[in-house]
Amino acid sequence: MVAVPPVGIRRRAAMAPAAGSPHRDEILLGDAAATLAILPAASVHLAMTSPPYNVGIPYRGYADDLHPDAYLEWLARVWKALYRVLVPGGRFALNVAPTSIKEFHPIHHDLARGLRKMGYIMRTEIIWYKQTMGRRTAWGSWRSPSNPHIIPSWEYVLVFSKGQWNLPGPKEAIDITSEEFQRFSDGFWELKPERKRRGHPAPFPEQLVERIVKYYSYRGNVVLDMFGGSGTVAAVARATGRHYLYIDRSPEYCEAALSRVAAAEPPPGWEVPPPRAVVPGAGAPAPRPERTAAAAGPGPLPW
Ligand SMILES: C[S@@+](CC[C@H](N)C(=O)[O-])C[C@H]1O[C@@H](n2cnc3c(N)ncnc32)[C@H](O)[C@@H]1O
Numbered sequence: 001m002v003a004v005p006p007v008g009i010r011r012r013a014a015m016a017p018a019a020g021s022p023h024r025d026e027i028l029l030g031d032a033a034a035t036l037a038i039l040p041a042a043s044v045h046l047a048m049t050s051p052p053y054n055v056g057i058p059y060r061g062y063a064d065d066l067h068p069d070a071y072l073e074w075l076a077r078v079w080k081a082l083y084r085v086l087v088p089g090g091r092f093a094l095n096v097a098p099t100s101i102k103e104f105h106p107i108h109h110d111l112a113r114g115l116r117k118m119g120y121i122m123r124t125e126i127i128w129y130k131q132t133m134g135r136r137t138a139w140g141s142w143r144s145p146s147n148p149h150i151i152p153s154w155e156y157v158l159v160f161s162k163g164q165w166n167l168p169g170p171k172e173a174i175d176i177t178s179e180e181f182q183r184f185s186d187g188f189w190e191l192k193p194e195r196k197r198r199g200h201p202a203p204f205p206e207q208l209v210e211r212i213v214k215y216y217s218y219r220g221n222v223v224l225d226m227f228g229g230s231g232t233v234a235a236v237a238r239a240t241g242r243h244y245l246y247i248d249r250s251p252e253y254c255e256a257a258l259s260r261v262a263a264a265e266p267p268p269g270w271e272v273p274p275p276r277a278v279v280p281g282a283g284a285p286a287p288r289p290e291r292t293a294a295a296a297g298p299g300p301l302p303w
Helices: 009-014 033-037 068-086 109-119 178-185 208-216 232-238 250-261 289-294
Strands: 027-029 044-050 088-094 122-127 154-162 187-191 222-225 243-248 276-278
Touching: 009 027, 027 250, 044 208, 044 250, 068 088, 068 109, 088 109, 088 122, 088 208, 109 122, 122 178, 154 187, 154 208, 178 208, 187 250, 208 232, 222 232, 232 243, 232 250
Parallel strands: 027 243, 027 276, 044 088, 044 222, 122 187, 222 243
Antiparallel strands: 088 154, 122 154
């Protein structure tokens, strides 16, 4: 998956920009917004995440079916907390799926608009084409214009930057090949969904994460996922020579991620320690709107 770095790079990786931060290479059990609040400002170069999609997935510990406005309001608090911890030029890659056909809601538009209003620069929108058409039959009215449906066989990766487009870094810490750079720069990515569930209902494929990590960060950078799930981002980050931070509120998912990331060996010459499990002492998780309260609809949106 990765090339051996030139001699002399090891020290640079160990000194990567978040040096001094007490938090890196950790699996943090906790609420996303509350845990982000304890991380040092400007300590993360790339965040990649896939939040709960709010489509009724049976996660451990909460209902994945909030009112759309309450859902956006909740996520907005997380994005605000993330902004503080990103370095200038730090990237945020947000994976979201189209909502269900019946209750279609253009949530990716709402998220993009909200993030831009918050001050994020929107860089692009990648289409992850999942090639799942063969398995779907929800066509609405068959062979008739009366009520045909489009099947969402894709997801989005919306990519943002904090404050500036450029993220400086040492040339020796670039690990993307010319061929990969050319291929990934075409924003239509055909990748099959993850087959290995690893005890999680919605993991994303390692290939998707590896593309984002190599395209948008340097070796030695700090890569974060605040809805870490099965630990895909942290595992790929470590396997490609990046430091990582993982947050999830489920002890079961944290535990599974811990062993997965520990098994993801960094490339030779790059020191990225195995994960430490941390339960931040920062107290109770930030409140997430309850399903019943949300059903009535929240007050005005924060943007
Ligand atoms: C879509 S899944 C992420 C899957 C992940 N991308 C992977 O590859 O496994 C969303 C995750 O968010 C976690 N989660 C839900 N609410 C949370 C919160 N308030 N704070 C932190 N994590 C939360 C869930 O436990 C779930 O594992």
